[in-house]
Structure formats: structure tokens, C-alpha cells
Amino acid sequence: MKRISWIQRSLIVLFTLLLSGFSWASTPDIHWIKISATDKVQRTAIANTGITIEYVGEDHVTGIAKSAELEQLKSRFNVEVNFPMTVEMMDYPSDDSKFHNYDELTTALTTLANENPDIVRMKSIGQSHEGRDILVVRIGEESSDQSALPGVIFMGGHHAREHISVEMPLMLAQYLVREYRAGNDRIVNFVRHRDIHIIPIVNPDGAEHDISGGRYKMWRKNRKNNGDGSFGVDLNRNYGYEWGTGGSSTNKSSDTYMGEEPFSEPESRAIRDYVSEHDNITILLSYHTFSELILYPWGHSYDPIGDNSAYRVHDTMARRMAQWNRYTPQQSSDLYIASGDTTDWSFGRHGIISFTFELDPKNFWQGGFYPGEDKIDVVFNKNIEPALYLIENSENPYGVLQPTHMKFGLQSPLIQ
Ligand SMILES: [Zn+2]
Numbered sequence: 001m002k003r004i005s006w007i008q009r010s011l012i013v014l015f016t017l018l019l020s021g022f023s024w025a026s027t028p029d030i031h032w033i034k035i036s037a038t039d040k041v042q043r044t045a046i047a048n049t050g051i052t053i054e055y056v057g058e059d060h061v062t063g064i065a066k067s068a069e070l071e072q073l074k075s076r077f078n079v080e081v082n083f084p085m086t087v088e089m090m091d092y093p094s095d096d097s098k099f100h101n102y103d104e105l106t107t108a109l110t111t112l113a114n115e116n117p118d119i120v121r122m123k124s125i126g127q128s129h130e131g132r133d134i135l136v137v138r139i140g141e142e143s144s145d146q147s148a149l150p151g152v153i154f155m156g157g158h159h160a161r162e163h164i165s166v167e168m169p170l171m172l173a174q175y176l177v178r179e180y181r182a183g184n185d186r187i188v189n190f191v192r193h194r195d196i197h198i199i200p201i202v203n204p205d206g207a208e209h210d211i212s213g214g215r216y217k218m219w220r221k222n223r224k225n226n227g228d229g230s231f232g233v234d235l236n237r238n239y240g241y242e243w244g245t246g247g248s249s250t251n252k253s254s255d256t257y258m259g260e261e262p263f264s265e266p267e268s269r270a271i272r273d274y275v276s277e278h279d280n281i282t283i284l285l286s287y288h289t290f291s292e293l294i295l296y297p298w299g300h301s302y303d304p305i306g307d308n309s310a311y312r313v314h315d316t317m318a319r320r321m322a323q324w325n326r327y328t329p330q331q332s333s334d335l336y337i338a339s340g341d342t343t344d345w346s347f348g349r350h351g352i353i354s355f356t357f358e359l360d361p362k363n364f365w366q367g368g369f370y371p372g373e374d375k376i377d378v379v380f381n382k383n384i385e386p387a388l389y390l391i392e393n394s395e396n397p398y399g400v401l402q403p404t405h406m407k408f409g410l411q412s413p414l415i416q
């Protein structure tokens with residue numbers, strides 16, 4: 001379906017509002033706001049209020065706050081309320097039919113596994129609150145002992161409204177199979193000598209809720225019934241490493257609600273158990289949107305990773321990958337403190353080299369969480385090479401620190 005531009009949509013919204021006499025009857029209780037902040041300490045103070053920061057600029061952040069959070073914010077910070085969000089401002093999911101809802105995703109993964117039983121196996125690693133299977137596809141030649149091979153894991157869809165983060169790992173799985181069948185030497189090599197795990201959606205309940213009723217809801221969390229009228233735990237604040245030590249909320253209605261305890265949620269427990277069972281995994285990438293960033297631990301602390309080699313591996317890989325996708329590479333807490341995320345746990349607990357990508361677009365004005373289906377291919381094309389780079393280097397992540405490692409150009413090999 002032909003998409004209309006953001007400006008066109010905004011004009012339609014304005015026109016609709018004029019006709020309706022500025023009735024905000026259909027306004028959900030969320031506001032797009034801008035708050036002055038010039039450094040990570042100020043940004044952390046803002047994050048600690050429990051709102052979500054979605055974009056970090058030099059002298060401000062932008063994010064989403066509920067009405068109840070606005071007064072508190074205004075008393076402490078310089079807040080500019082850009083506008084209340086209306087459901088009309090968001091696209092209709094029918095305009096975005098290229099995106100996969102849960103059933104379509106399940107069908108796509110099942111088809112991939114059924115048609116390629118020699119290299120793809122699919123299974124459920126657990127169920128969500130509402131009973132949806134959390135699916136993994138594992139790619140590798142069946143003849144090999146996969147668990148003895150270098151392992152790498154990709155996942156998406158922790159946050160409900162971040163729909164492109166589901167498409168990227170799905171397309172990665174499809175790409176690997178397609179190129180293997182086509183005889184692409186590099187990919188054949190990966191499928192033969194790597195153990196590749198792909199979990200496109202960690203939070204299926206949230207994603208289904210976000211598109212239910214034909215309109216996006218700007219939903220972030222899972223769908224746990226908190227028992228007080230509110231729903232949802234922020235799965236990317238629920239992992240059990242330095243959980244609850246900053247940048248997450250104990251308020252159940254907050255978008256960054258950390259849950260009652262570490263791994264209180266079936267979705268985060270499924271990831272915990274699956275990763276823990278596969279100790280050959282050396283690299284993890286968790287896709288999110290948006291902002292165009294490559295983030296690595298720590299998120300819970302301003303300190304860099306204590307093991308200097310591990311720090312340099314993250315930094316080197318992040319900068320290398322940024323040369324392909326043009327994202328900004330940095331330590332997660334350089335933005336603001338956020339504890340209980342996937343990558344602090346996977347590195348802190350298991351020593352896995354771990355990244356979070358905040359995929360396209362760059363900002364809210366380019367579509368934010370809902371940039372339209374045309375963005376899917378753009379995101380994939382920018383991010384396929386970083387994914388292949390991680391698959392390749394899962395054999396020996398620390399090898400990137402070797403001066404002779406730079407085989408992709410840009411930095412000429414040093415003479416030994
Ligand atoms: Zn996210």
C-alpha cells in the first residue's frame with residue numbers, strides 16, 4: 001500500500017482535530033517531550049524518573065512521558081511538551097503489511113525450517129505470559145556437532161513497538177539459508193563452521209498488543225498483569241545482573257518497570273535458560289529501535305568493563321561495524337544509566353561479547369518506532385554486514401585485537 005509521508009499524516013491529524021473541535025477523546029495518555037540535558041549524569045537523573053528516553057541530543061533528550069509523570073518532571077527539569085500523541089498520528093498497521101505479525105512470523109520460520117531441514121531447526125524455548133511460543137531457529141549443517149562450534153546469537157523484539165527489530169533477525173535467517181543454497185562460499189562456510197541462533201521476537205505478547213485493533217499503541221513492555229490495573233514489565237530491565245541499580249523503575253505503570261525480581265518474567269527467563277544452555281556462544285546481538293546506535297556494556301555503570309581486553313574487543317568491533325551501518329558506537333551508559341538489560345547480563349554473567357543495536361531511524365521525526373515498511377530493506381542492507389562480521393568473529397572474538405586481523409581493509413595489516 002502506498003505510504004503517506006509524516007508531513008501528510010500530520011496535516012491529516014491537524015485537519016481531523018480542527019473538524020473535531022480539538023477533541024482529544026482518542027488521545028492515549030502519552031506525550032512526546034523534550035528535556036534539557038547536557039551530560040550522562042543529567043540524562044540518568046531523567047531516566048531514573050521512569051520515563052523512556054528515545055533520543056539523545058547534545059543539549060537535550062526526547063522521550064515519552066505519561067500525564068502523571070509530567071508534573072514531576074516539570075518540577076525538576078526544563079521540559080518542553082512537544083505535543084500529546086494521538087493514535088491518528090501513528091500509522092495504521094494495514095499500511096505496514098510487510099511487517100510480520102506473530103502468526104506470520106511463525107509461518108515464515110516454520111517454512112524456513114521445513115524447507116531446509118538439513119541446515120535449519122526451529123523450536124520453542126519457552127512461552128510468554130499469554131502462552132505464545134518464543135521461537136528460535138538454529139542454523140548449521142546437521143552433520144556437525146553444532147554445540148562444539150563457535151556460537152553466536154541474534155535476537156529482536158524485546159520491546160513491543162520496535163517492529164523492525166523483529167524483521168532484521170528474520171531476514172538474517174532467510175538470507176543465510178538463501179545464500180547457502182546459492183553456493184555463496186562465505187555463507188556456506190558459516191553454516192558449516194558456526195552455530196547460529198536467531199530469536200526474532202522475545203516479546204510476542206507486547207508486539208501483538210501494539211498492533212491489535214488496527215492501530216499502533218506505542219506499547220513497550222510485555223503483557224504481565226501487574227494486579228493493580230497496570231500491565232507489563234520492561235523485559236530489557238528485567239535481566240539479573242546488577243538488576244535494579246539505576247535507570248529502571250519500581251513503579252508498575254512506568255514504561256521501564258523492572259519487575260518484582262530479576263528474571264521475574266517468562267520471556268526473560270527463556271532467554272536466560274537458552275543462552276546458559278549453550279556455552280559455546282561467544283557473541284550476542286540484541287536488536288532494538290531507534291536512534292542508530294551500537295551499544296555495549298556497561299549499562300548499569302559509568303565505568304568501562306574492568307577487563308581491558310574485553311573492553312577493547314567491544315570497542316573495536318563496535319567501531320568496525322559502525323563503518324558499515326554508520327551508527328554511533330559507544331558504551332551504553334554514555335547515554336544514561338540503564339540496569340537489567342540483556343547485554344549487561346550476557347557479558348557480566350557469561351563473558352559473552354554483547355551488543356545492542358538501536359536500528360533506524362535516527363529520530364522521532366524520521367518516523368521513530370513506526371518509520372514504515374519501506375525502512376525494512378534499508379535497515380537490512382545496512383546491517384547485514386555487521387551481522388556477518390559477528391558470525392565470522394565468533395570463532396575468536398579477541399582476535400580482532402591482533403594487528404594482523406584487519407583483513408577487510410581500511411587499516412593495513414602491520415608487518416610482524
Ligand atoms: Zn528497545
